Amino acid sequence: MDYIDYYKVLGIHKNASADEIKKAYRKLARKYHPDVNPNDKEAELKFKEVNEANEVLSHPENRKKYDSYGKDWKHAEEFEKAKKQQQRYQRAPGGGSQGFGGGFSGGDFSEFFESMFGGGATSGRTRSAVQFRGQDYNAEMHLNLKDVYKTHKQTLNVNGKNIRLTIPAGVKNEQVIKIKGYGGEGINGGPKGDLLIRFIIKNDTKFMRDNDNLLTTVELPLYTAVLGGDMIIDTFDGQVKLTVKPETQSNTKVKLKGKGFPVYKKEGKYGDLYITYHVKIPSGLTDHEKKLFKELAKLRPS
Known part of the structure; x- marks a missing residue:
């Protein structure tokens, strides 16, 4: 496998923070996504590289292994085990220099790995090929x-x-x-x-999602707020009739149980819908309407 500089793929420096990695990945993933570049093989390859780079660098443990072992980062645990085995062998009586071919200098990890688990084994036993899980x-x-x-x-x-x-x-x-x-x-x-x-x-709806609950604001006509009455309001999956109590104040909140969002992997269970009333003051009043409001104001002075 050829060495791929994942930092270069994402266009970031080696000391980049987790947020910088996340931002770089999202930007490039959108740029090279197959839906944006249909039938573009080069963009498809770029998209794959960007995903591979993010898989490694966005996970602290994978990143640490990659920084230490380069293209062989997925075999880091095997390298560490092999080094410990080598050290134990060299410390053991008669270990000498015939163990694994001398000290491990950290130069070519692939060569070392091959000599440990591939065709270059130096012990008298034949080692079977080691299996590794594929990349996520x-x-x-x-x-x-x-x-x-x-x-x-x-x-x-x-x-x-x-x-x-x-x-x-x-x-x-x-x-x-x-x-x-x-x-x-x-x-x-x-x-x-x-x-x-x-x-x-x-979310391009008028509802705000809060976990499994939904929040929305409903404009309440002044007359309905004062006298009460029935209103037809929108929920996420249709309309319902709602009875408004007389003398309802602006910013009053009511809850419609079970009219929120579905609960993940719990069939038939829903959150609640929370409605905040916003009393709408009428505009464009006629002279007669203004006169009536003035009469009301005289009946209940502030």
Whole structure:
């Protein structure tokens, strides 16, 4: 495997913070996403490289291994075990110089790894090939809030392969879902990696989402606020009739139980809808209306 400078791929310096890595990844992922560049093989390769770079650098442990072992970062644990074995062998009586071919200087990790687990073994035993789990893939899926109100299916293209996914209702913004076995191929017959999907959910509705609850503001006519009455209001999945109490003040809050957002992976369970009333003062009053308001003002002086 050729060495890929993941810092260079994301256009960041080696001391970049986690936020800088995240920003660089999102910017490039949007730029090279297959949906933005259909049938563009070069953009597809760039998108794959950007995802690989983010997979390594956005995880502190992976980044540490990459900084230490370069292209062989996935085998860092094996290198460490091998070094410890070598040290124990050299300290043991008769260990001498015939163990693993001399001290480990940290030069070519691939050569060292091959000599330990591949065709260059120096002991009298034949070592079997070590299996390694495949690399995890990262992907982003952009949806609207309305899209995740109900469970539905979506097709996601990962490295040229279409994957049919069931998106559960109630998925949250920035939530990551793992699809087991849809990552990179394993090494020497090892298991495949996983696909990690991060959901970016855009809210273009008049409802604000607060976990499983929804918040909205309803304009209340002055006369209804004073005298009370029935109103038809919008919920996320339709309209309902709401009875307003007389003398309702502006900024009064009411709760409609079960009219919020679906609870993730809990079929049939919903949060609540919280409504804040905003009393609307009438405008464009006629002379007669103004006269009536003046008479009311005389009845109840401030």
